[in-house]
Amino acid sequence: MxxxxxxxxxxxxxxxxxxxxxxxxxxxxxxxxxxxxxxxxxxxxxxxxxxxxxxxxxxxxxxxxxxxxxxxxxxxxxxxxxxxxxxTSVGKWENEVQQAEQATESLYQDFMNKDIPALAQDKKAMRLGKRIFANNCAICHGVNAEGSYGFPNLSDHDWLYGGSPEQIRTSITNGRSGSMPAWGSMLGHDGLAAMTDYVVNLSKATTADDNPAAKQFAMMCSACHGADGSGNQMMGAANLRDNIWLYGGDAGRIKQSIAKGRNGQMPAHHDKLSEEKIYLLTAYVYQLSSAENTNKP
Ligand code: HEC
Ligand code: HEC
Structure with missing residues (x-):
């Protein structure tokens, strides 16, 4: 007033x-x-x-x-x-806000002093982490971080870019950009069908080297997905052997991934969230896939 x-x-x-x-x-x-x-x-x-x-x-x-x-x-x-x-009532209010800010600041400072695995054991920190996750990440990754089509599950042990504290922190801070090229025109109709078959079998671990697509896989795909198809976290190239699929695991979906390519975008958060909040979220995501996690869907 x-x-x-x-x-x-x-x-x-x-x-x-x-x-x-x-x-x-x-x-x-x-x-x-x-x-x-x-x-x-x-x-x-x-x-x-x-x-x-x-x-x-x-x-x-x-x-x-x-x-x-x-x-x-x-x-x-x-x-x-x-x-x-x-x-003044304004002064009183300002005082209270300042006190609250100081309290959260020292709370976050305590969090930053712990390393990620230790912070992941801190129940109070994890409750706060869950709230920050719900506000910033759940729209894409789901309330329980279970993921959905095109958005990776963060509560399993399958990582595109790695599940170590540093790797998770980098994913959140800088974002990630998956880049799977389109192979449809290069493989042609029959080649695409054979490659799809090969990848479907890869995930069932029944692949025979005499599959005509095996040579092509070594040429076209192994640079990113690895010679055995188990993926490469440096590039975010998915593991194709574990039967966990970001874009669906039935033959039709796999065929589409190969033919049209995929381009998953994880937005960077360094300009949206403070370093402290990202640190806390890293611990939260880290704890989701740990054995102690009881929130698992
Ligand atoms: C706009 C949607 C969107 C939002 C919001 C979002 N993400 Fe993501 N996130 C993605 C997508 C898509 C990917 C996969 C990128 C790819 O396919 O290469 C991803 C990947 C990740 C990864 C790497 C997963 C792996 O397997 O290596 C982590 C960790 C992650 N997100 C955490 C978070 C956290 C924490 C938040 C909240 C601060 C968040 N994300 C917010 C879409 C989103
Ligand atoms: C330049 C690197 C690169 C090459 C070469 C490449 N991929 Fe990929 N692939 C990726 C990346 C990165 C992703 C994850 C895309 C994303 O996260 O959006 C991916 C995703 C996929 C998926 C979807 C996985 C899922 O979980 O849904 C399939 C299937 C696939 N690749 C098959 C192939 C095949 C078959 C070839 C060879 C013909 C190939 N890729 C070549 C980088 C590559």
Whole structure:
């Protein structure tokens, strides 16, 4: 509230105090002036006496006026208008905000002093981490980080970019950009069918080297996915042997991944979240895939 409105309230309050004081004293009399000590009003035979105000009542009234004046001097400020005690509601609020900020700051400082695996054991930290995750990550990765089509499950042991604290932290801080090229035109219709078959079998660990696609896989795919198809975390190239699929594991979906390519984008968060929050989230994600995690869906 601006000081104009504070002033306005001070003036209104002062005027009311003056008026009330005047009203009180102007009506005060020590003794009745009338001879029969009545006002002359009669109603149903009841007469109204013209007695002075009871003195206890009068004194209480004076006391409350004195209190009002004192209060006005001490706390005139509804908003940012300081009184004698230099108190304002705005100042009080600012004070409280500052105290709360200091408390969270020291809380986060405590978190930063622990290493990630230790922080992942801290129940209080993990509760806070779950909230930050729900607000920033759940729209893509799901409330329990279980993932969905195109968004990786963060609570399993299958990692595109690695599940070590440093790797997780890098994923969150800088984001990730998966880049699986499209092979449809290069493989041709039959080649695509054979390659799909090969990849489907890879995940079932039934691949025979005499599959005609085996040579092509070595040429076209192994640079990223590894000679045996078990993936490469440097490039985020998915493990094709574990039967965990980001884009679906039925032949049709796999065929589409190979033919059209895939481009998963994990946005960077260094400009959205503080370093401390990212640190806490790293511990949270790390703990999700650990054996102790009880939130697992
Ligand atoms: C806009 C959607 C989106 C949001 C929001 C998002 N992510 Fe992601 N995230 C992705 C996608 C997509 C990938 C996979 C990228 C790829 O396919 O290469 C990913 C990958 C990751 C990975 C790497 C997973 C692996 O297997 O290596 C981690 C860790 C991760 N996200 C954590 C987070 C956290 C923590 C948050 C919240 C701060 C978050 N993400 C917010 C979409 C999102
Ligand atoms: C330049 C590196 C690169 C090459 C070469 C490459 N891939 Fe990929 N592949 C990737 C990356 C990176 C991803 C993950 C994409 C993402 O996260 O969005 C991927 C994803 C896939 C997927 C989807 C996996 C899933 O979990 O849904 C399949 C299937 C696949 N690749 C098969 C192949 C085959 C078959 C070849 C060879 C014809 C090949 N890739 C060549 C980088 C590559």
């Amino acid at each position: 601006s000081s104009f409105w504070s002033m306005w309230i001070v003036v209104l309050t002062t005027i009311s105090i003056v008026l009330i004081t005047w009203l009180l004293f102007s009506n005060r009399k020590i003794k009745s002036t009338k001879a029969n000590q009545t006002t002359g009003h009669v109603y149903d035979g009841i007469e109204e006496y013209d007695n002075p105000l009871p003195s206890w009542w009068f004194k209480m009234f004076v006391a409350s006026i004195v209190f009002a004046i004192g209060y006005l001097i001490a706390y005139p400020g509804m908003g940012n208008f300081p009184g004698l005690l230099n108190w």
